[in-house]
Amino acid sequence: DAMVIQNPRYQVTQFGKPVTLSCSQTLNHNVMYWYQQKSSQAPKLLFHYYDKDFNNEADTPDNFQSRRPNTSFCFLDIRSPGLGDAAMYLCATSRDAPLGYTFGSGTRLTVV
Amino acid sequence: QQQVKQSPQSLIVQKGGISIINCAYENTAFDYFPWYQQFPGKGPALLIAIRPDVSEKKEGRFTISFNKSAKQFSLHIMDSQPGDSATYFCAVLLSCPVAFGSGTQLTVLP
Numbered sequence: 665d666a667m668v669i670q671n672p673r674y675q676v677t678q679f680g681k682p683v684t685l686s687c688s689q690t691l692n693h694n695v696m697y698w699y700q701q702k703s704s705q706a707p708k709l710l711f712h713y714y715d716k717d718f719n720n721e722a723d724t725p726d727n728f729q730s731r732r733p734n735t736s737f738c739f740l741d742i743r744s745p746g747l748g749d750a751a752m753y754l755c756a757t758s759r760d761a762p763l764g765y766t767f768g769s770g771t772r773l774t775v776v
Numbered sequence: 777q778q779q780v781k782q783s784p785q786s787l788i789v790q791k792g793g794i795s796i797i798n799c800a801y802e803n804t805a806f807d808y809f810p811w812y813q814q815f816p817g818k819g820p821a822l823l824i825a826i827r828p829d830v831s832e833k834k835e836g837r838f839t840i841s842f843n844k845s846a847k848q849f850s851l852h853i854m855d856s857q858p859g860d861s862a863t864y865f866c867a868v869l870l871s872c873p874v875a876f877g878s879g880t881q882l883t884v885l886p
Contacts, residue, residue, distance in 0.1 A: 705879070
């Protein structure tokens, strides 16, 4: 089945230790998004790629970066995780306009 | 700046009852109004969506009512079931990407 896969499902990292979360998709969608979702809150957009064009939200901390080496894969890098970065990180994809967002199951990040 | 306001924050309904969640928006240029359902530990999933040129869309037990003049839209879940217990997010879209409401945690009691 075509889908959006996030690895790992759970990630524990130490305070200040760089961590990378990954997302892959078999939908051949040209747009990929990274959202941060904290407990009982709505998903908050961090950035998205429209094809190879990177779009950063104005309030996304510099601590967060992303890479998209090809259509299928997208990575979220957190350079120096703080306790406040503990959250669920959601990857989503769409073809052009996000009328049909498809979300992955997310990676729950714990910072210790 | 919150682009869409959602209420209530939480909702408890008896099995078989009707669940109603409301959203209000300001920007009249929005042209797509989806609702997402999220179960614990899962990503949101598109439940139903409406364009502003129609006032109502029904899919099974789920109905969106859209009031363009009031800039409001709502999700109605008929015959609510315990399996509907989840968090529901309304959203609005003009271009890319989607802006989400704050979410409603629905609990359907057996």
